[in-house]
Amino acid sequence: MKSDSLFKDIKYDLPASVVVFFVALPLCLGIALASGAPLFSGIIAGIVGGIVVGAASGSKLGVSGPAAGLAVIVFDAITNLGGWEVFLCAVVLAGVIQITLGYAKAGFIAYFFPTSVITGMLTGIGLIIILKQLPYLLGWHADFIGEQSFSQANGENTLTAIQHAISVISIPAVILSAVSLALLVAWDKFLVPCHKIFELIQGPIVVVLLGIVVSALMASNGVGFDSEQLVTLPEISSFAELTQEMAFPAFSQMFSWDVLTVAVVLAAVASIETLLSVEATDKLDPNRGVTPTNRELKAQGLGNIVSGLVGGLPVTQVIVRSSANIAFGARSKLSGIVHGFLLLISVATIASLLNYIPLSSLAAVLIIVGYKLAKPAMFAKMFKYGPEQFFPFIVTIVAMLATDLLTGVVAGLVVSIFFSLKHSYENSxxxxxxxxxxxxxxxxxxxxxxxxxxxxxxxxxxxxxxxxxxxxxxxxxxxxxxxxxxxxxxxxxxxxxxxxxxxxxxxxxxxxxxxx
Structure with missing residues (x-):
């Protein structure tokens, strides 16, 4: 891609990249926490996903980084392999496998996902985002941002977490959340149509800045948010400290049987999640762009090799960040690349400032993203298409809410296959x-x-x-x-x-x- 074409939509891509950066920051940290990995490994994966994968990918609007869907696999693998450095070997090998899959043209698998299942996955993701952010909206912090499964690593589940949040509600967080939500709705509905300046300066950016100001003022008066209710970014003041946060693979165990086994599992799951996200992102794209899936597998493989070599979590293309990117106006891959550079710059320069961001402010932004994915009108639209479209759609959503993303997609596929067999039976x-x-x-x-x-x-x-x-x-x-x-x-x-x-x-x- 030529540089002039890369920057031609910068007035749209730059504001969107800032929004994605604010969304990605706590997700990177939260997923690292859920994975039992060093917190900084999530930031590394976010940087690599933005810059390396973003540059190599053929997806205009997809955003890559650490994925919540891999958290359980990573957690178990670190324990079973006996250490973080050994696990990094599996990440590197998973990347090699993904590149091999790309050259073997395995990306065609993406085309087997029915539209009804992809639509159900998008709607389900929207509902999950809303449900998972409600505890943060109410000021509870005993969970981590990014988990998508019904059963959570901390012993809670989606519903009990909300119930617990209600019992320990934080009035300052609720007030800030309510103001943030009202501002976001007003920004899209009333301010953007009034003047182009409100389209250039995105509402989520204003909400985050408002959160920083409120948080700093409260802290100066001795009534600040608890540290767990704020973004927690490692503060690095020198190159030496940066290298201390990084880790490198234990190359002597690179080709052990256990490492190879984990690498195959990581490559398979990460590739499936990426291909699902590619299909969903292309469906959300206003210009209906088509991502070359084989190139995407190669780009993800390259990203995992780099991430594993410098101490990062495995990366995939992720629908939460991708949908936020699209929802707030991105036009090209520049947005995803810039968000990676923003993560890198923030680590080196403004970590102390970003640590004033309340999680309740970010929850408000994500809830708006979730609503845009799961609008009630979509249910009515799919119902009108008839049982062959509606039932896979609704089964995908219900299974996702009750279990996790991959299980939901498999359930939707099973129902779609049933209707295909029924149709084939009746038309032989x-x-x-x-x-x-x-x-x-x-x-x-x-x-x-x-x-x-x-x-x-x-x-x-x-x-x-x-x-x-x-x-x-x-x-x-x-x-x-x-x-x-x-x-x-x-x-x-x-x-x-x-x-x-x-x-x-x-x-x-x-x-x-x-x-x-």
């Missing part, structure tokens, strides 16, 4: 209407479908078994390109046994070459 053949002068009375003309798979075997067997004796039958394969072996055997057996019932069978274009 048709009975051709014929005039009496074209065929003798009593002749049954059965025209087989273009593709006859083993899923069609039950309906074809039922139709053939129901043919009464003393009947003339035409089995017409004129339009058929392939026939599953199971169905071909069923047809042969019917033809062989037909004389016993005085059934005369004529086959058209049925030959062994068609058998799949």
């Amino acid at each position: 053949f048709k009975l051709k209407e014929t005039a009496a002068n074209e065929e003798p009375d009593g002749t049954r003309h059965i025209v087989l479908a273009e593709e006859v798979t083993f899923f069609n075997k039950p309906s074809i067997m039922r139709e053939l078994n129901d043919i009464p004796q003393d009947t003339n039958v035409i089995l017409d394969f004129s339009n058929t390109r392939s026939v599953a072996h199971d169905v071909a055997e069923t047809v042969k057996e019917f033809v062989t046994n037909a004389p016993r019932k005085n059934i005369k069978v004529q086959t058209i274009n049925f030959n062994p070459a068609q058998v799949a």
Whole structure:
């Protein structure tokens, strides 16, 4: 991409990148905490995801970084492998595997996710964002931002966390959250239409700055927020301190069987999450851009190699940051790249200032993002499309809320496959209407479908078994390109046994070459 084209939408990309930076900052720290990894490893992964993956990726609006969906895998792997440095070897190898998958053109897997499931995933993510941010909105801090599973690492779940937050509600946090939400809604609905300046300066940026001012004023008067209610960014004042926060792989154990096993699991899950996010991000893109999936796998692989080499968590493309990027006006990949540089600069320069940001302010921003993903109108729209679209959509959402993202997607896929099988079962053949002068009375003309798979075997067997004796039958394969072996055997057996019932069978274009 030429530099002039990269910067041509900077007036849109720069404000969006700042918003994504504010969203990504606590997510990077929270996911590191959930993973049982050093906190700074989350920041490293965010920087690498923004700069390295952002530059290498073909996605215009996708944003990469540490993913909550990998937190449990990372936590268990660090424990089982016996240390953080050994785990970093698995991250590097996972990146190598992903690059290999990209060159093997495995990105086609993304095209098998039905629209109803992707829409359900987006809506489910929106609802999860809202539910997971409610405790922060109310001022409770005994959780970490970024967890998407129903069951949480701290022993709570989505619902008990909200219940607990209500019981320990923080009035200052609630007031700040309410003002922030009102400001965000007013900004989009009233201020942006009034003047272009309000489109250039995004509402979330103003909300975060307001939070910093309120937090600093409260702290100066001795009534500040608890430290757990604020962003906690490591404060680094020298290059020596930076290197101390970094870690490097234990190369001597790079190719141990346990490390290789973890690497394969990381590569598989990270690739699936990335491909899901790619499909969802492209669907949200106002310009309906199409991300080259094989290039994305290579970019993610490169990112994981770099992240693992310098002590970072594994990275994927993540829908929360990507949807925030799109929601606040990004036009190109510059936004994601700049957000990575902002993370890097913040670590080196303004960590102490950013540590005044209340989590309740960021929760307000994320709740607006969640609402934009899960608008009530989407439920009505999907319902109008009929059961084949609505049921996979709603099952995906419910399963995601009750379990986690990947389980929800699998559940939605199962329902989609069920409807596909049902459709295939019902459309394996048709009975051709014929005039009496074209065929003798009593002749049954059965025209087989273009593709006859083993899923069609039950309906074809039922139709053939129901043919009464003393009947003339035409089995017409004129339009058929392939026939599953199971169905071909069923047809042969019917033809062989037909004389016993005085059934005369004529086959058209049925030959062994068609058998799949």
